[in-house]
Amino acid sequence: xxxxxxxxxxxxxxxxxxxxxxxxxxxxxxxxxxxxxxxxxxxxxxxxxxxxxxxxxxxxxxxxxxxxxxxxxxxxxxxxxxxxxxxxxxxxxxxxxxxxxxxxxxxxxxxxxxxxxxxxxxxxxxxxxxxxxxxxxxxxxxxxxxxxxxxxxxxxxxxxxxxxxxxxxxxxxxxxxxxxxxxxxxxxxxxxxxxxxxxxxxxxxxxxxxxxxxxxxxxxxxxxxxxxxxxxxxxxxxxxxxxxxxxxxxxxxxxxxxxxxxxxxxxxxxxxxxxxxxxxxxxxxxxxxxxxxxxxxxxxxxxxxxxxxxxxxxxxxxxxxxxxxxxxxxxxxxxxxxxxxxxxxxxxxxxxxxxxxxxxxxxxxxxxxxxxxxxxxxxxxxxxxxxxxxxxxxxxxxxxxxxxxxxxxxxxxxxxxxxxxxxxxxxxxxxxxxxxxxxxxxxxxxxxxxxxxxxxxxxxxxxxxxxxxxxxxxxxxxxxxxxxxxxxxxxxxxxxxxxxxxxxxxxxxxxxxxxxxxxxxxxxxxxxxxxxxxxxxxxxxxxxxxxxxxxxxxxxxxxxxxxxxxxxxxxxxxxxxxxxxxxxxxxxxxxxxxxxxxxxxxxxxxxxxxxxxxxxxxxxxxxxxxxxxxxxxxxxxxxxxxxxxxxxxxxxxxxxxxxxxxxxxxxxxxxxxxxxxxxxxxxxxx
Numbered sequence: 001x002x003x004x005x006x007x008x009x010x011x012x013x014x015x016x017x018x019x020x021x022x023x024x025x026x027x028x029x030x031x032x033x034x035x036x037x038x039x040x041x042x043x044x045x046x047x048x049x050x051x052x053x054x055x056x057x058x059x060x061x062x063x064x065x066x067x068x069x070x071x072x073x074x075x076x077x078x079x080x081x082x083x084x085x086x087x088x089x090x091x092x093x094x095x096x097x098x099x100x101x102x103x104x105x106x107x108x109x110x111x112x113x114x115x116x117x118x119x120x121x122x123x124x125x126x127x128x129x130x131x132x133x134x135x136x137x138x139x140x141x142x143x144x145x146x147x148x149x150x151x152x153x154x155x156x157x158x159x160x161x162x163x164x165x166x167x168x169x170x171x172x173x174x175x176x177x178x179x180x181x182x183x184x185x186x187x188x189x190x191x192x193x194x195x196x197x198x199x200x201x202x203x204x205x206x207x208x209x210x211x212x213x214x215x216x217x218x219x220x221x222x223x224x225x226x227x228x229x230x231x232x233x234x235x236x237x238x239x240x241x242x243x244x245x246x247x248x249x250x251x252x253x254x255x256x257x258x259x260x261x262x263x264x265x266x267x268x269x270x271x272x273x274x275x276x277x278x279x280x281x282x283x284x285x286x287x288x289x290x291x292x293x294x295x296x297x298x299x300x301x302x303x304x305x306x307x308x309x310x311x312x313x314x315x316x317x318x319x320x321x322x323x324x325x326x327x328x329x330x331x332x333x334x335x336x337x338x339x340x341x342x343x344x345x346x347x348x349x350x351x352x353x354x355x356x357x358x359x360x361x362x363x364x365x366x367x368x369x370x371x372x373x374x375x376x377x378x379x380x381x382x383x384x385x386x387x388x389x390x391x392x393x394x395x396x397x398x399x400x401x402x403x404x405x406x407x408x409x410x411x412x413x414x415x416x417x418x419x420x421x422x423x424x425x426x427x428x429x430x431x432x433x434x435x436x437x438x439x440x441x442x443x444x445x446x447x448x449x450x451x452x453x454x455x456x457x458x459x460x461x462x463x464x465x466x467x468x469x470x471x472x473x474x475x476x477x478x479x480x481x482x483x484x485x486x487x488x489x490x491x492x493x494x495x496x497x498x499x500x501x502x503x504x505x506x507x508x509x510x511x512x513x514x515x516x517x518x519x520x521x522x523x524x525x526x527x528x529x530x531x532x533x534x535x536x537x538x539x540x541x542x543x544x545x546x547x548x549x550x551x552x553x554x555x556x557x558x559x560x561x562x563x564x565x566x567x568x569x570x571x572x573x574x575x576x577x578x579x580x581x582x583x584x585x586x587x588x589x590x591x592x593x594x595x596x597x598x599x600x601x602x603x604x605x606x607x608x609x610x611x612x613x614x615x616x617x618x619x620x621x622x623x624x625x626x627x628x629x630x631x632x633x634x635x636x637x638x639x640x641x642x643x644x645x646x647x648x649x650x651x652x653x654x655x656x657x658x659x660x661x662x663x664x665x666x667x668x669x670x671x672x673x674x675x676x677x678x679x680x681x682x683x684x685x686x
Contacts, residue, residue: 049094052085055166080143084177142179233528237547238286273314287506308410312674347669347681350421351409359401365394399429427454469496511538542584553581575652596667602660
């Protein structure tokens with residue numbers, strides 16, 4: 001009221017003195033005020049909490065009235081605008097307007113964002129925004145969205161033309177809360193004119209591959225019209241059981257083994273252990289035969305390997321319950337390679353625990369026996385045996401060898417050793433993959449198809465098939481009996497650095513330096529999951545033996561666990577120094593994870609989830625509650641040098657059970673045996 005009275009006094013003074021032009025200007029400027037001197041809102045963005053509802057309604061109506069080819073992409077902006085409008089209303093203490101806004105528009109998103117809406121429903125006060133787990137995820141990071149340049153320019157032009165009607169509100173949200181990435185329209189990608197028309201015709205409205213908050217409900221991977229809808233593809237993660245004939249063979253061999261070596265008092269018989277395992281596998285939802293790649297008929301070797309697995313599984317060191325970060329006590333057998341001159345690029349242990357292979361930057365592979373016994377040489381042309389040697393070199397690649405992988409094998413108690421490792425795969429910078437015989441110590445097949453260095457190669461869980469990842473941004477599925485690849489997996493923006501199989505061989509995983517992990521269906525090559533959340537390049541992948549969890553690691557020293565069925569992040573684990581985590585391996589029960597990397601440590605992690613763990617998990621950052629600082633882990637300075645400066649402390653999450661530091665040996669490979677013993681290999685770099 002005082003301001004209004006003072007304004008009138010000034011106007012009277014100007015009128016008496018004859019300053020008519022100044023008086024007119026002041027009257028014009030002061031006209032937009034109420035009787036108390038407060039400005040009267042003439043624009044929607046100045047009208048309190050109501051502005052968000054009006055702005056969102058304006059935005060939605062414009063999108064629905066737009067050209068059909070742009071609707072699918074523009075509709076992807078409605079969800080983040082809805083979320084941040086609602087959170088702003090609550091934060092600015094407009095509870096009534098927030099509730100009205102939420103109820104008016106929630107129905108649009110119930111199909112795709114049901115879980116998040118359920119979480120937002122409990123938010124009514126500003127303090128709820130800072131404590132609600134889902135709200136904190138959206139508040140803490142920008143929402144990523146991708147638009148074609150034409151659609152984006154069309155959007156901005158409309159919002160600027162409707163600035164007073166609510167456009168400024170939407171622009172403010174886009175600027176402060178979203179990371180809108182514009183892409184050029186090309187003939188091949190999803191923003192091509194033909195693709196946009198096709199999507200509009202079929203009314204597809206699926207999320208982009210990298211849309212949303214990194215690591216939070218990544219949703220389905222990039223799908224097209226033939227691959228399905230935006231709803232997450234249901235996965236069948238159960239184990240594959242043997243056919244009836246092979247089961248009878250395994251059962252007969254187990255009965256013979258029980259008779260020859262009766263179980264000790266209190267020990268379960270092999271037949272009973274086998275029966276329990278079969279019942280457990282039959283209770284799981286498994287892919288049908290048509291959903292799996294064809295497998296060759298089982299041989300006597302396959303039956304013998306299954307029998308050996310049952311024996312090892314029964315006699316293993318059992319890790320069956322949550323450790324709570326205290327135990328179990330783990331021992332690691334480390335094989336250290338000396339005088340390598342930093343020439344070793346990769347390592348692998350055979351499944352029978354008898355051999356280790358190392359790829360080098362000098363274009364060859366060297367194979368040793370783990371127990372130091374001499375290896376038999378290749379047979380000569382005259383039939384005479386070659387003198388055994390401590391190791392064998394496999395020569396054939398014309399570039400550095402980046403990955404080696406032994407074919408599936410198991411330990412054997414018989415003298416014939418029919419289950420021993422017989423084959424080795426290697427990939428190289430020469431863009432080829434080679435299959436080697438470990439009996440003839442020679443190359444059997446050269447597989448060509450990649451256009452660039454092949455960074456990784458791995459066998460399928462049942463042999464016969466193998467998977468590769470390359471600089472050409474593709475992963476490829478191969479079979480040993482064909483020189484051409486069977487399946488091509490395309491979708492990464494950069495090199496495919498690491499690959500692995502799901503235990504039932506129905507799915508494969510790829511990791512890239514585009515910081516994304518993708519899951520693919522083997523039979524048709526379609527993507528079924530995409531996981532975003534890493535801040536560094538992917539350096540290792542490993543799927544749990546139970547087939548439910550994927551572990552991925554990056555060169556920033558972070559391990560992330562993903563729940564495959566809902567496609568959500570379970571937890572982040574930190575402890576390794578930077579430089580890369582190069583190997584991951586799971587215990588038989590999928591309760592413990594072991595990692596090794598460039599910081600020269602082997603670390604053991606408790607990954608057993610508590611019964612009340614939520615499906616989405618919590619993301620812990622550095623310095624969060626329950627974390628500790630690992631000083632001992634920095635004993636080894638892998639980079640060398642004589643500096644005596646104190647090593648930088650590394651934040652370690654409470655999931656870590658123990659750490660095994662080496663002097664100066666980066667760890668290239670870690671491996672859990674079927675009896676839950678841990679093998680690790682590294683090269684000493686003085």
